[in-house]
Amino acid sequence: MTKKKVTIRDVAKEAGVSVATVSRLINNISYISQETEQKIQEVMKRLDYQPNEIARGLAKQKSNTIALIIPDITNPFFPELVIAIEEFAKLKGYNLILVNSHDADLKDPRFWKDFQSRYIDGFILASFDFNEEVLKGIEKLKIPFVKVDRAADFQSNDSIGVDNYKGAVMAVEHLIEIGCQKIAHISGPGSFSPSIDRIRGYKDTISKYFPNQSPIVFQGDFSMEAGKQLTQRMLEEHPDIDGIFLGNDMMAIGSLKALKILKIQVPVDIALIGFDGIKITEMVEPELSTINQPIYNIGVAATNKLIHFIENTQDTNQYDLDVRLIKRESTLGFIRR
Numbered sequence: 001m002t003k004k005k006v007t008i009r010d011v012a013k014e015a016g017v018s019v020a021t022v023s024r025l026i027n028n029i030s031y032i033s034q035e036t037e038q039k040i041q042e043v044m045k046r047l048d049y050q051p052n053e054i055a056r057g058l059a060k061q062k063s064n065t066i067a068l069i070i071p072d073i074t075n076p077f078f079p080e081l082v083i084a085i086e087e088f089a090k091l092k093g094y095n096l097i098l099v100n101s102h103d104a105d106l107k108d109p110r111f112w113k114d115f116q117s118r119y120i121d122g123f124i125l126a127s128f129d130f131n132e133e134v135l136k137g138i139e140k141l142k143i144p145f146v147k148v149d150r151a152a153d154f155q156s157n158d159s160i161g162v163d164n165y166k167g168a169v170m171a172v173e174h175l176i177e178i179g180c181q182k183i184a185h186i187s188g189p190g191s192f193s194p195s196i197d198r199i200r201g202y203k204d205t206i207s208k209y210f211p212n213q214s215p216i217v218f219q220g221d222f223s224m225e226a227g228k229q230l231t232q233r234m235l236e237e238h239p240d241i242d243g244i245f246l247g248n249d250m251m252a253i254g255s256l257k258a259l260k261i262l263k264i265q266v267p268v269d270i271a272l273i274g275f276d277g278i279k280i281t282e283m284v285e286p287e288l289s290t291i292n293q294p295i296y297n298i299g300v301a302a303t304n305k306l307i308h309f310i311e312n313t314q315d316t317n318q319y320d321l322d323v324r325l326i327k328r329e330s331t332l333g334f335i336r337r
Helices: 008-015 021-027 036-048 053-060 077-091 108-116 134-141 165-175 193-209 224-237 251-260 295-310
Strands: 065-070 095-100 122-125 145-148 183-187 214-217 243-246 271-276 289-293 324-326
Touching: 008 036, 021 036, 021 271, 065 077, 065 165, 065 224, 065 295, 077 095, 077 134, 077 271, 095 183, 108 134, 165 183, 165 193, 165 271, 165 289, 165 324, 183 193, 183 224, 193 214, 214 224, 224 271, 243 251, 243 295
Parallel strands: 065 095, 065 122, 122 145, 183 214, 183 243, 243 271, 271 289
Antiparallel strands: 289 324
16 A cells, blocks of 8 residues: 655644644744744654655745756757756756757747746756747746857856857867868858857958968758768868868768768868767767867856856856867878878
C-alpha cells in the first residue's frame, strides 16, 4: 500500500497550531514564538513532511527556479552550456528548467503565456531569434533575464558573451599565416549579432591582407547540413578557394564531410577552421582547428548575473571570457600551392 503523503494540515493538527502558523514558519513571512517554531519543526521531522516548493514560491513570490531557453539541444554547444548553468544554479540554491524553443516558437504569444505559468524567477535566453516581437513577449513577463551567446548584445548589461569580431580576425589571420591565398566564410544567420561581428571580422581581415580580393560570404544557419551544402555550392562557384572560416564548429564538421565527398584533402588542399570550441572538434578526422569560447564560464557568468538580478544585488565576480585560437590538423598540414 502506498504511504499517504503528509500534508500541512497533518503537521498543524499534530503540533496543535493552525495551518496559517505552519505556513508562516515554512515561508518565513511572519514572526512566531521560538517555542512554537521548535514544536512545529519536531513534528515536521517526525512526520517526514516535505513542503510543497511551488506553494512556498507562490507565498514568497519566489520559486528558486530559473529557466534556460535554447534553440536546438542537438547542437553540442548547448549541452555544454546547460551543464554549466545547472551546476552553478544548484550551487546557489536554484533549480533549472530547460526549454528547447526551436526559435520560431518565440514569436508566438502563446509561447510566453505558457512560459509565464512555470513560476520562474528569471531566465537565460540563448536564441538568435531576438527581435521586437520577442522583446514584447519578454517584457510582459516582468521578470529578470540575461541574454547569452546567440541573443547577446555584448554592449548591454544584460548580456554575456565573447568578442566575436576578435575571434573572426584570429581565425582568418591563422589561415593567412599558414599560406592560404583565397579564403571564404560560411556565416551564421545574417540578423544575428555574433554572426554580424564574425562576418565583419572576416571582411576587415581580408581587406587588410588582400586589398584587391573581394570577400566571399555564404550565409548558413549554424547546422551541419548548411556547412555541407554551402561548401559544395561555394566550390562550384569558386573552385580556387584554399581556406574556409566557418561561423561555428557544426558547420565546419559539415564542410569537412562535403570535402570528403568531393575527394578534396583537408588540410592539404583546403584548410578549415570553425568557431565555438565544442568537444566534438577533437573527435572528427582530421581534428578541427577552432576559435574556442569558454562555454562553461559563459554559463556560470550568465547564471551568476541572473541570480544577482533576481536578488537585487551586484555581481562583482570576474570571469575570463576571452576567445582562444586552437590549432589542429585541419589547418596545420596545409600545403601552399
